[in-house]
Amino acid sequence: MKIADYTLFEVSIPTRRKHTWATSTVDVGQGYVILKITTDDGIEGFGEATAMPEWGGDFGRYFGESAGTTRTVLQQNLFPAIQGMDPFDMDLIHRKMDLAIRGYNYAKAAVDIALYDIMGKAVDKPVYQLLGGRHRRAIPVAHSLGVVMDVDAAVEEAVLACQEGIRSIKMKGGLDLKRDLLLMRKLREALGPDVHILVDANQGYPSAKEAIKWGNLMNQYDLQYLEQPVEGLMQLRQVTQGLSCPVCADESCWTIADALDVVRTGAADYISIYTTKAGGLYNARTIARIAEYAGIRCNVNGSGEFGVGNAANLHMACCGRNIDLASVFPITHLEGIDQTKVAGRWYNDDIITRPFDYEDGCLIVPDGPGLGIQVDMEKIRKYSLA
Ligand SMILES: [Mg+2]
Known part of the structure; x- marks a missing residue:
């Protein structure tokens, strides 16, 4: 089996409400890249890059991609480097991609995910079995509150999300420390003691000492x-x-x-793994193993993936013993199929034919071959920009 050809789509799906964080202004889900790779024996695999130019790592060392950069890198650098290779040669493929162009992990992740989809379909096994097997079938979803939301509106949305099964609320913060503390207190009062509440400041606190001071104040209300x-x-x-x-x-x-640096420096207790930040499932799995042996708990997060990236994240989240924190995944909705009103509801439609099952605040990992999804080409056309 050889990698033969590819097609790119640039897709935007309307959101339920605008979702931004401390370092972003652009809404999620606008111009994400969907990649279809085909093999010489006719197997198709899908990958996704949640292209967001404002998103990035510390001090600009890593950076998000626009749909245009993802497209260019795939066309000019990555695909020419791996065309003709066997998808099962995953380590060799990653080496080829890394030699072809430094960085651009989102484009590389799209390739990696599509190839895992192909491998799974070729051997009639779900992707999680290619990653070592499934430790859990249900992945708890954390519901994320945007940073610009009014405090009372955020509390109301959190209450509704919990009525729909959610047990973890992620509050985006970091722009206004007093607002973060107020919202933390109001959420705890409204949600009671059994719901996990966490704060994601997206690097927004002005200094470490202020983060310690305000973090400890928020922890009066049991900050997870x-x-x-x-x-x-x-x-x-x-x-x-x-x-x-x-x-x-x-x-x-x-x-x-x-x-390795996080472990070496003792910089954190937990790691938020993304399939995209790592450059795909192959590398993300290694990060999870490093964390496991360092006693670090993980979850799998992302940037509001559509059905393809969401499937990859579900396979990733089930395959590590230490990936046991709730993950911020969109609960997939399709036009005419409403799984929730508010909980985890980022988009009102998606590009797969069937949503992932949602039970008791958890998404169920699909167990069909490959990613376990069917991509709806009609929907891709409907939401395509180019
Ligand atoms: Mg985060």
Whole structure:
């Protein structure tokens, strides 16, 4: 079996409400790249790059991609490097891609995901079995509240999400420390003691000491953990050492090398793994293993993936023993099939033919061959920009 050809689509799906965080202004889901790879024996695999130019790692060392950069890198660098290779030669393929162009992990992730889909279909097994097997079939979903939401509206949305089964609320913060503390208190009062509440500051706190001070104040109301309060491993370590609740690295941990640095410096208690930041499932799986042996808990997050990327994330989230924190996944909705009104509802439609099952606040990992999804080409055409 050889990698033969590919097609690119640039897709935008309307959102339920605008979702932004401390370092973003553009809404999610606008111009994500869907990649279809075909093999010489006719197997098709799909990948996704959640292209967002404003998203990036510490100090600009890593960066999001626009749909245009993802497209160019795939066309000019990645596909020419791997055409004709066997999809099962995954380590060789990653080496080829890394030699063809430095960085651009989102484009590489799209290739990696599509090839895992192909491998699974070729051997009639779900992707999670290619990643070592499924530790859990149900992945708890954290419902994410945007940073510009009015406090009372955010509390109301969190209450509705919990009525629909959610047990973890992620509050985006980092722009206004007093607002974060107020919202934390109001959420705890409204949701009671059994719901996990965490804060993701997206590097927004002005210094490590202020992150410690305000994090400890929020922890009066049982803060599950504080995600990426500041920028850079040294500051993050300072917060981890001084704060009374756990700290999670997100922007500070993209690659396998970053995961080693997090462990080496003791910078964080948890790691937020993305399939995209790591450059695909193959590398993300390695990050999870490094974390496992360092006693670091993980979840799998992303940037509001459509059905293809969401499937990859579900396969990733089920395959690690230590990937046991709730993950921020969109609960897939299709036009005419409403799984929830509010909970995890980023989009009102999607590009797959059937939504992932949602039960008791969890998404169920699909167990068909490959990613276990059918892509709806009509919907891709409907939502395509180019
Ligand atoms: Mg984050």
